[in-house]
Amino acid sequence: MVLSLNIQPLTKDAFAPFGDVIEVDGAEIMNINQGTTQRFHNLADVQTLDGGHTLINVFRGQPRLQPIGICLMEHHPLGSQAFVPLQLAPYLVVVAKPGDAPLAQDLVAFQAEADQGVNYHAGVWHHPLLVLQENHDFLVVDRGGPGDNLVEHWFHEDQSPTATLL
């Protein structure tokens, strides 16, 4: 059995159960730097729990074969993880609410536009990076520090259907 996920447009409202959409639309704006700069202020809740600190990294993603099989989901219990595209191309996001390991029917898929980032809150299940073009770079803001901050859940083919993005 194969479950096909509907891919929704990414909006702040639809993504609210999972984290923040990092975009200028709807943001608080401050005019700074002698009027030469607009500051779109505080677009994401950066979480670094249990003695953690903030890391800035670049992730370079490669596309997967289509249709994309969703074989695992992961979450970070100790911190948020933000992805902001550094090249102008859309990408895909698959998430599920925090809690027990998700079933296939719990998954929600979004298409993020080139000018949208996402910030997964601590504990939110998400699929690893899903890009649609080669060498798609993202600035990633996440947590470093002590403790185990990665939980993976692999779907078993005989227990949970594999979801595919059409």
Add this chain to the structure above:
Amino acid sequence: MVLSLNIQPLTKDAFAPFGDVIEVDGAEIMNINQGTTQRFHNLADVQTLDGGHTLINVFRGQPRLQPIGICLMEHHPLGSQAFVPLQLAPYLVVVAKPGDAPLAQDLVAFQAEADQGVNYHAGVWHHPLLVLQENHDFLVVDRGGPGDNLVEHWFHEDQSPTATLL
């Protein structure tokens, strides 16, 4: 009297007294996500002193009239501030080492390439955002929280020469 700054190429070594160059070249690489992603790890020292927390923002800069007069410098005593370009265009960076208010001859100017970000460390004097094209967006990672985190120094024309970028 007008002092013209030489604009240097931005390199990690040359920028080390002021902060981090955020770029993939020379970074520690981790292969993650089932081999589909390279993580260029921990590219900047994010500082949030005195009870601060990390903010993610977008700054949208507009170019200034050329030649650009350097009328003020600023620094943030309580935290670092990172700028990563979200569109592929170069920009300018003017900095001076931490300490007393800089003189014009203390200023150092760099041209950052489109795939380079900068992270000013706490206390490093820097000029506000200097872009070369309209509506140049940057992801900015800096500090929120209590305390006064902005110190400005304005140059007086009769005391310090105005530096201009040619």
